[in-house]
Amino acid sequence: MDFSPDSELESIATEARQLAGQFDDQYWSEKDRAHEFPWEYYNAFAAGGWIGIIIPEKYGGVGLGTLHAGTLLNAVSSCGGAMSAASALHISMFGMGPVIHHGSERLKEQYLPPTATGELHVSFGVTEDDAGTDTSRIRTTAVRDGNRWIVNGKKIWNTKAQQAQKVLLLARTTPREECAKPTDGLTLFLADLDKRYVDIREIPKLGRNAVNSNELFIEGLPVTDDDVVGDVGRGFRCLIDGINPERIMVSAEAVGVGRRAIEVAVRYARERVVFNRPIGQNQAIAHPLADSHTELDAADLLWKYAAWAYDNGDRHGGAANAAKIRSAEACFTACDRALQTFGGMGYAVEMQVERYWREARLARLAPISQEMATNYIAEHVLGLPRSY
Amino acid sequence: MKILVCLKQVPHQDARLDVNGDGTWIKEDGIKFEINSYDTYALEEALRIKDAGEAEVVVASIGPDRVTQALRTALGMGADRAVHVNDAACQGSDALGIAKTLAAIAKEESPDLILMGLMSDDGNASAVPPMVAELVGMPSATAVVATERSEGNIRVERELEGGAVEVVDVPTPCLLAVQSGLNQVRYASLKGIMAAKKKPLDVKTAADLGVADAVGTAGAKVKIEKIYQPLRGEGAEILSGSTDEIVSSLMNKIKELGLL
Ligand SMILES: Cc1cc2nc3c(=O)[nH]c(=O)nc-3n(C[C@H](O)[C@H](O)[C@H](O)COP(=O)(O)OP(=O)(O)OC[C@H]3O[C@@H](n4cnc5c(N)ncnc54)[C@H](O)[C@@H]3O)c2cc1C
Numbered sequence: 226m227d228f229s230p231d232s233e234l235e236s237i238a239t240e241a242r243q244l245a246g247q248f249d250d251q252y253w254s255e256k257d258r259a260h261e262f263p264w265e266y267y268n269a270f271a272a273g274g275w276i277g278i279i280i281p282e283k284y285g286g287v288g289l290g291t292l293h294a295g296t297l298l299n300a301v302s303s304c305g306g307a308m309s310a311a312s313a314l315h316i317s318m319f320g321m322g323p324v325i326h327h328g329s330e331r332l333k334e335q336y337l338p339p340t341a342t343g344e345l346h347v348s349f350g351v352t353e354d355d356a357g358t359d360t361s362r363i364r365t366t367a368v369r370d371g372n373r374w375i376v377n378g379k380k381i382w383n384t385k386a387q388q389a390q391k392v393l394l395l396a397r398t399t400p401r402e403e404c405a406k407p408t409d410g411l412t413l414f415l416a417d418l419d420k421r422y423v424d425i426r427e428i429p430k431l432g433r434n435a436v437n438s439n440e441l442f443i444e445g446l447p448v449t450d451d452d453v454v455g456d457v458g459r460g461f462r463c464l465i466d467g468i469n470p471e472r473i474m475v476s477a478e479a480v481g482v483g484r485r486a487i488e489v490a491v492r493y494a495r496e497r498v499v500f501n502r503p504i505g506q507n508q509a510i511a512h513p514l515a516d517s518h519t520e521l522d523a524a525d526l527l528w529k530y531a532a533w534a535y536d537n538g539d540r541h542g543g544a545a546n547a548a549k550i551r552s553a554e555a556c557f558t559a560c561d562r563a564l565q566t567f568g569g570m571g572y573a574v575e576m577q578v579e580r581y582w583r584e585a586r587l588a589r590l591a592p593i594s595q596e597m598a599t600n601y602i603a604e605h606v607l608g609l610p611r612s613y
Numbered sequence: 614m615k616i617l618v619c620l621k622q623v624p625h626q627d628a629r630l631d632v633n634g635d636g637t638w639i640k641e642d643g644i645k646f647e648i649n650s651y652d653t654y655a656l657e658e659a660l661r662i663k664d665a666g667e668a669e670v671v672v673a674s675i676g677p678d679r680v681t682q683a684l685r686t687a688l689g690m691g692a693d694r695a696v697h698v699n700d701a702a703c704q705g706s707d708a709l710g711i712a713k714t715l716a717a718i719a720k721e722e723s724p725d726l727i728l729m730g731l732m733s734d735d736g737n738a739s740a741v742p743p744m745v746a747e748l749v750g751m752p753s754a755t756a757v758v759a760t761e762r763s764e765g766n767i768r769v770e771r772e773l774e775g776g777a778v779e780v781v782d783v784p785t786p787c788l789l790a791v792q793s794g795l796n797q798v799r800y801a802s803l804k805g806i807m808a809a810k811k812k813p814l815d816v817k818t819a820a821d822l823g824v825a826d827a828v829g830t831a832g833a834k835v836k837i838e839k840i841y842q843p844l845r846g847e848g849a850e851i852l853s854g855s856t857d858e859i860v861s862s863l864m865n866k867i868k869e870l871g872l873l
Contacts, residue, residue: 232681232685232810233806233807233810235682236682236685236686236689236801236806236809237803237806239682239686240686240689240800240801240803240806243647243686243800243801244800269800272802273800273801273802273803274802274803274804275802275803277803278803287803287804287807289807492629495629
């Protein structure tokens with residue numbers, strides 16, 4: 226076991242922080258208030274070639290792993306942009322995982338290079354309101370029509386759909402009843418987000434408002450065989466190469482947000498004097514911050530381990546789910562304690578911690594809820610009977 | 614053409630600085646460091662010359678292990694090679710000790726141009742660049758805000774007090790100490806960072822450069838006696854009220870004192 230610092234990862238973190246540092250709290254606060262996509266920030270990262278971090282060199286990327294992408298996302302989320310900063314970039318990373326691992330040569334050649342440069346935006350279209358976490362019950366269908374498919378249905382929570390030209394869309398191609406397993410008969414398409422057939426409506430939400438999430442009403446959207454990622458009917462399996470990296474990357478981001486919250490809280494606790502002493506001298510303020518620091522340390526090791534395992538071919542989701550559970554808790558607790566440290570001012574927009582707090586809450590829900598991630602551990606790690 | 618850029622790694626501008634135990638410097642553990650802001654303009658200027666044609670850019674820095682990161686950043690931004698003087702004996706060097714070390718590197722490299730920052734964000738002395746120029750026998754110009762190169766000459770604009778600008782011709786090879794804002798400094802790209810791993814980074818000691826006697830506290834003619842936070846004086850008046858009230862009473866005080 227070797228924990229000595231890795232110069233490559235250190236450089237990625239340092240330079241990403243340097244660039245993200247140009248976009249301060251004020252910038253993000255304004256984008257959050259206006260519900261505006263952070264184009265200046267996104268374009269700066271695109272220009273530096275960061276978006277193509279995990280895309281293979283052959284397709285114009287840099288060909289690094291989940292550990293590197295996690296390091297980048299951890300760095301940007303710790304610079305004040307919180308989940309918004311990470312979400313503006315990350316779908317181009319994990320979202321294209323299924324295409325990288327299962328896509329046809331044609332799909333890769335056509336869509337990976339513009340993803341790497343940042344020109345092509347993709348949205349991830351899995352969740353449906355009627356199905357919830359039970360993905361096997363999605364109702365969006367793709368029906369054969371000559372040499373093409375016609376998609377009908379409704380998706381929810383499609384992040385960045387306002388910017389995206391493409392959507393990685395999961396649709397049922399064989400009725401559930403006719404399949405051996407409920408998750409069979411689902412097909413993944415890299416479909417055009419064509420506004421003639423797809424109505425995109427933004428969902429007003431609690432936080433992370435610089436990056437939109439939407440409902441998609443899909444009516445008669447044509448897709449071709451060329452758009453199929455992997456094999457017809459085996460879309461759920463391809464998705465694994467999107468959702469495990471997504472859980473790992475979001476874990477890295479959550480740790481970044483938590484770190485930022487503790488950093489600003491510690492600064493405030495040293496400077497704010499009440500009863501003639503810095504508030505941080507009171508253990509009631511100091512201990513929760515110290516405790517959160519250690520929780521973030523633990524979550525940090527966990528996501529890095531999960532990333533390393535994934536990058537080394539481990540496709541079991543145990544570590545990814547464990548990282549997601551622990552980092553979401555550590556992050557939200559850290560932000561909540563930071564807010565408490567600021568006292569009444571913590572509730573004021575001016576201090577920024579309320580924004581971190583709103584954004585941190587998301588990690589407990591998405592990309593998978595804490596409950597469902599815990600179900601995964603109970604069933605697939607501990608071997609307990611499935612509860613649902 | 615070869616350009617030598619000398620970089621210093623200084624505490625990050627957002628770092629919280631505390632004085633160390635014996636009151637001679639700041640506590641360095643636990644704080645982040647970055648490239649001295651003035652030096653980033655010097656590096657950018659060198660990289661622009663490189664981008665415009667044939668130039669090799671060599672970066673040099675003196676300091677402990679952490680300085681490797683600053684040099685890697687410079688290589689990631691596009692510099693070709695780095696020289697790192699990593700030697701515990703250099704700790705506590707004064708400006709002349711640093712200048713002699715950098716001059717020794719310059720003599721080994723014999724560059725056509727040496728670019729440095731006007732001053733360091735932490736020391737603020739502006740002493741090292743003219744010393745290096747003197748030691749290597751090059752003409753130099755400081756506070757450079759614009760450059761125009763021609764055969765054997767660089768015409769520079771220097772920022773003088775009160776906003777005046779001085780134009781001087783400096784024959785090459787020469788040393789320029791640049792003012793901040795000279796250009797727009799680039800960021801390292803991800804591909805640049807990955808390419809930097811393969812670029813040479815030579816580590817040297819003061820003895821390798823033949824300056825062992827000049828460096829460290831032993832070689833220093835200038836010694837820091839004490840560093841302290843200015844004590845809060847008595848009699849300060851604390852203005853209170855809404856922001857508008859505070860601003861208008863502050864403006865009144867400034868006017869009363871005849872400062873406006
Ligand atoms: C801001 C945001 C962005 C998102 N971005 C995307 C995106 O880009 N693409 C995409 O496809 N999706 C996206 N999502 C969707 C997200 O992945 C889901 O919201 C999440 O997985 C939870 O699913 P659900 O909302 O359907 O909850 P439900 O499945 O309805 O669950 C509701 C609650 O019940 C619990 N529950 C359900 N079943 C069980 C059980 N068996 N045992 C215990 N508890 C259970 C859940 O844990 C949860 O607390 C996003 C969500 C948000 C909020």
